[in-house]
Amino acid sequence: MQDKKTAKTLLDITAENIKKIKDGEIISVENSLGRIISENIIPQNEVPPFIRSAVDGFAVISGDFLEKKIDKFRVENQITAGYSKEIRPLNSGEAAFVTTGAPIPPNADSVVLIEDAEEYAGGYMVYKKKIEKGSYISPIGDDIKAGEVLFKKGHRIRFCDIAALSGIGMSSVSVYKKPSVGILSGGNELTPPGEKLKTNKIYDINTTVLKSLVSDAGGVPEVIGAVEDDFEKLTQTLKKADESSKYDLIVSTGGTGASFLVLENKEIKNFYDLVPSAIEKTGKLLFHGVKLVPGKPTSFGMLNNGTPIFALAGWPYSVLITFDLFVRPAIQKMSNYKDLYKRYPSVKAVLKNDIIKEDGVRKYFQVKLTKSGGSLYAEVISAPKPPSAARSLSPMINADGSFVMEEHIAHLKAGCFIDVTLNDYEIEG
Numbered sequence: 275m276q277d278k279k280t281a282k283t284l285l286d287i288t289a290e291n292i293k294k295i296k297d298g299e300i301i302s303v304e305n306s307l308g309r310i311i312s313e314n315i316i317p318q319n320e321v322p323p324f325i326r327s328a329v330d331g332f333a334v335i336s337g338d339f340l341e342k343k344i345d346k347f348r349v350e351n352q353i354t355a356g357y358s359k360e361i362r363p364l365n366s367g368e369a370a371f372v373t374t375g376a377p378i379p380p381n382a383d384s385v386v387l388i389e390d391a392e393e394y395a396g397g398y399m400v401y402k403k404k405i406e407k408g409s410y411i412s413p414i415g416d417d418i419k420a421g422e423v424l425f426k427k428g429h430r431i432r433f434c435d436i437a438a439l440s441g442i443g444m445s446s447v448s449v450y451k452k453p454s455v456g457i458l459s460g461g462n463e464l465t466p467p468g469e470k471l472k473t474n475k476i477y478d479i480n481t482t483v484l485k486s487l488v489s490d491a492g493g494v495p496e497v498i499g500a501v502e503d504d505f506e507k508l509t510q511t512l513k514k515a516d517e518s519s520k521y522d523l524i525v526s527t528g529g530t531g532a533s534f535l536v537l538e539n540k541e542i543k544n545f546y547d548l549v550p551s552a553i554e555k556t557g558k559l560l561f562h563g564v565k566l567v568p569g570k571p572t573s574f575g576m577l578n579n580g581t582p583i584f585a586l587a588g589w590p591y592s593v594l595i596t597f598d599l600f601v602r603p604a605i606q607k608m609s610n611y612k613d614l615y616k617r618y619p620s621v622k623a624v625l626k627n628d629i630i631k632e633d634g635v636r637k638y639f640q641v642k643l644t645k646s647g648g649s650l651y652a653e654v655i656s657a658p659k660p661p662s663a664a665r666s667l668s669p670m671i672n673a674d675g676s677f678v679m680e681e682h683i684a685h686l687k688a689g690c691f692i693d694v695t696l697n698d699y700e701i702e703g
Contacts, residue, residue, distance in 0.1 A: 279563055279564055279565045280564065280565055280636070280681055281564055281565075281566055281599060281600075281636050281681075283561070283564075284561050284564055284572065284574060284600060285599075285600065285603065287560050287561050287574060288574055288582070288584075288600060288603070288604050289603075289607070291560065291574075291576055291582055292523075292582055292604045292607050292608060293608070294450075294607060294608060294609075294610050295450050295451050295452075295453055295522065295608050295609065295610065296450075297450070297451050298312035298313070298448050298449060298450055298451065299448070299449060299450075299451050300446050300447070300448055300449075301446065301447065301449055302445065302446055302447075303436055303439045303440055303444055303445055303446060303447050304436065306431045306436060306439070306447050306449060307431055307432070307433065307436060308430065308431060308492065309430070309431050309447075309449040309450070309452075310428060310429070310430055310431075310449055310450045310609055310610040310611060311425050311426070311427055311428065311429045311430075311431065311447065311448065311449055311450075312427060312448045312449050312450045312610075313427050313448050314423050314425070314426055314427050315423070315424045315425040315429075315439070315442075315444075315447070316421065316422065316423055316424065317418055317419070317420050317421070317422070317424050317442040318420055318421075318442070318443075319420050319442060319443060320414050320415035320418065320419060320420045321415065321416075321417040321418035321438075321441045321442060322412055322414060322415075322416065322417060323414065324377050324378075324414060325377065325378045325411060325412070325413055325414055326355075326375055326376060326377055326378060326411070326412050327372040327373070327374060327375065327376050327377075327378060327385045327410060327411065327412075328374065328385070328410045328411065328412050329374055329385060329387055329388075329410045330372070330373050330374055330387075330388050331371075331372060331385045331386050331387045331388045331390075331391075331410060332347070332349070332369040332370065332371055332372065332385065332386050332388065332391065332399055332401070333353075333364065333369060333370045333371075333372045333378050333379055333382035333384070333385050334347065334364070334369045334382060334384055334385070334386060334401075334405070335364055335366060335368075335381055335382060335383060335384075336383050336384045336405055336406070336407040336408075337366075338366055338367060339401075339405045340405070340407070342366065344366070344367055345400060345401055345402045346398055346399070346400050347367060347368060347369035347398065347399045347400075347401070348367060348368050348369070348397060348398055349368075349369050349370065349371055349394070349397055349398065349399050350362070350364070350368045350369070350370055351370040351371070351379065352370070352371040353370055353371065353372045353373070353376045353377060353379070354372075354373045354376050355373055355374065355375035355376045357376055357377055361377060361379045361380065362379065362380075363379060363380035363381045364379045364380070364381040364382045365381070369399050370382065371388075371399075372385060378411060383407055383408060383411070384405055384406070384407055384408060384409045384410070384411060385409060385410035385411055386401055386403070386405060386409070386410070387410070390403050417441070418438065418441065418442060424438065424442070425438075428610055428612055430611060430612070430615070431447070431449070450609060450610045452492060452493055452494045452609060453492075453493045453494065453522035453523055453605055453608040453609060454493070454494050454496055454520060454521050454522050454523075455488045455493040455494065455495055455496065455521065455522065455523045455524070455525060455605065456496050456497075456498045456515050456520070456521035456523070456524040456525070457481055457484045457485060457488070457495055457496065457497050457498060457524075457525055457526075458498040458499065458500075458501060458511065458512075458515070458524060458525070458526040458527075459478050459480050459481045459499075459500040459501070459526070459527050459528060460500070460501050460502075460503065460508065460526060460527065460528035460548060460549060460588070461500070461502075461503060461528045461588060463475050463476050464476065464477070464478040464500045464528075465477055465478060466478055466481075466500075467479075467482060478500055479590045480527040480528070480586075480588065480590055480593050481497060481500065481527075483590060483593060483594065484525060484527065484593065484597070485497070487593075487594070487597050487598075487601070487602075488525070488605065490617060491597075491601070491602045491605040491606060491609075492605055492606055492609040492611065492615075493522075493523070493605045493608070493609070496520065496521065498511065498515055498521075498524070499511070503548060504548075505548055505551065505552060508548050508549065508552045509552045509555050509556055512524070512552050512553070512556045512557075512577060512583070513556045513577075513578075515577075515581070516556060516557070516577035516578060516579040516580075516581045517579050519579065521581055522581075522608055523581070523582050523583070523584070523601075523604065523605065523608065524577075524581055524582070524583040524584070525583070525584045525586065525597075525601055526549050526583065526584070526585045526586065527585075527586045527587070527588050527593055528549070528587070528588030549573065549585040550562045550573045550575075550585060553573065553575040553577070553583060553585065554575075556577050556578060557575050557576050557577035557578045557581075557583070558575055558576050559573065559574075559575040560574050560575050560576065561573060561574045561575070562574075562585075564636075565634055565635045565636060565681060566596070566599075566635065566636045566637075567631075567632075567635055567636070567637040567638065568587065568589060568591055568592035568595055568596070568638065569586070569587055569592045569595055569596040569599070570587070571585075571587045572584070572585070572586055572587060572596050572600065573585035574600070582604070584596075584600060584601050584604070586601075590667055591666060591667050591669075591670055594670065595638050595676075598616070602614070602616075616695070618675075618695060618696040618697060618698060618699065619695075619696055619699075620675075620693050620694060620695045620696065621643075621650060621675070621693075621694050621696060622650065622691050622692075622693060622694075623641070623643055623649075623650040623651060623652035623677075623691070623692055623694045624649055624650065624651045624652065624689060624690070624691060624692075625651075625652055625654075625686055625687075625688055625689065625690050625691070625692050626651050626652060626653040626654075626688055627653060627654045627688055628685070628686070628687055628688050629654060629679065629685070629686040630684065630685050631679055631683075631684060631685075632684070633681075633682075633684040634681050634682075635681060636678060636679070636680055636681050637678065637679050638676050638677070638678050639654050639655075639676060639677055639678075639679070640654070640655045640669040640670050640672075640673035640675075640676050641653060641654055641655060641673055641674065641675055641676065641677060641694055642655055642672065642673060642674055643674040643675060643694065643701045645701070650694075650701075652675075652677065652692060652694055655669040655672055655673055656669070657669055670697070673697055674694070674696060674697060674698070674701050675694040675695050675696040675697050676694065676695055676697070677692045677693060677694050677695070
């Protein structure tokens with residue numbers, strides 16, 4: 275019998291219910307990094323639009339060398355990039371000094387490097403080395419051809435693409451709109467950062483970090499607000515957000531409780547299991563409770579007006595892990611990404627600790643990396659006491675990266691290789 279409480283099941287459910295955004299918008303090319311092109315880009319002009327020199331040197335007729343054996347040339351012109359005057363065609367025995375990017379005179383079919391000229395004085399240039407026809411010349415359309423698809427619909431714009439779009443004369447580009455993601459935090463204990471903390475209150479970490487995570491994933495974060503642990507208020511907030519049609523997705527944190535103690539296959543109603551219950555009241559709860567550490571209470575549903583909603587656990591470390599695992603792929607699918615984009619790469623490392631976990635549970639570990647003898651070694655960072663994989667940020671703060679033990683793996687021995695997803699581009703220490 276297939277286990278229905280796995281991360282894969284939740285990913286499959288979200289994939290079935292998350293829809294791509296079809297609407298596009300026109301934005302400036304200079305602000306288009308990371309955006310997804312919504313229609314094929316077909317250049318109307320060639321790059322380069324004229325025959326140009328690839329180096330500083332002398333434009334010549336190759337036949338003068340190869341057939342006529344001429345090695346002394348009268349330099350008739352000096353042509354620089356952006357030259358706007360009419361350029362006279364070269365005659366046999368003539369050369370023109372050209373700079374990099376400068377147009378080539380008619381009849382010239384090659385350029386020789388200025389440093390290879392044996393002599394250049396008194397209006398003459400002497401050249402005695404070998405030459406190949408077409409050397410150091412960029413023909414019209416050598417880089418980008420007009421009338422051919424340069425970028426297909428669905429392409430994610432990179433820095434080099436911004437250069438190419440600018441090179442074909444585009445100042446704006448049509449891209450898919452970013453999904454608007456509503457952020458909702460739940461809890462009686464929350465205080466906005468910057469305000470004074472009252473007794474037994476904590477700062478609202480999740481709203482701030484979710485805004486950054488949503489932006490990084492390609493969405494536009496919109497703060498719905500923080501809601502007290504009150505079922506009616508929460509239900510009304512979800513209903514209003516859904517009916518406003520402002521949000522392509524809602525992400526809430528806190529109030530997910532532990533209705534499904536997935537490890538023991540028990541169902542226990544929890545008074546503070548508010549968000550899943552509110553989703554059931556205002557839509558359809560499609561998933562609640564995953565065999566995942568951290569993030570067991572993670573939920574997903576569809577509200578009555580068609581807005582998908584992720585309900586994440588309230589612990590910030592859990593939010594960081596479950597966002598990358600579940601929410602990021604959803605936002606990027608909405609954004610029309612072809613492949614999941616992660617900010618940081620993964621590396622192979624040798625595990626320094628024996629690791630044991632519950633069978634059937636997917637679990638994340640934070641690790642410190644060290645370099646020795648040309649290899650990377652990963653040491654698992656223990657959670658503070660009492661042990662909890664979800665409650666503490668310090669292991670992630672002190673870590674260089676994380677790795678995951680899949681559901682079917684219960685034991686990893688020291689010395690085996692693991693895949694570590696880095697927390698940054700550099701490894702400290």
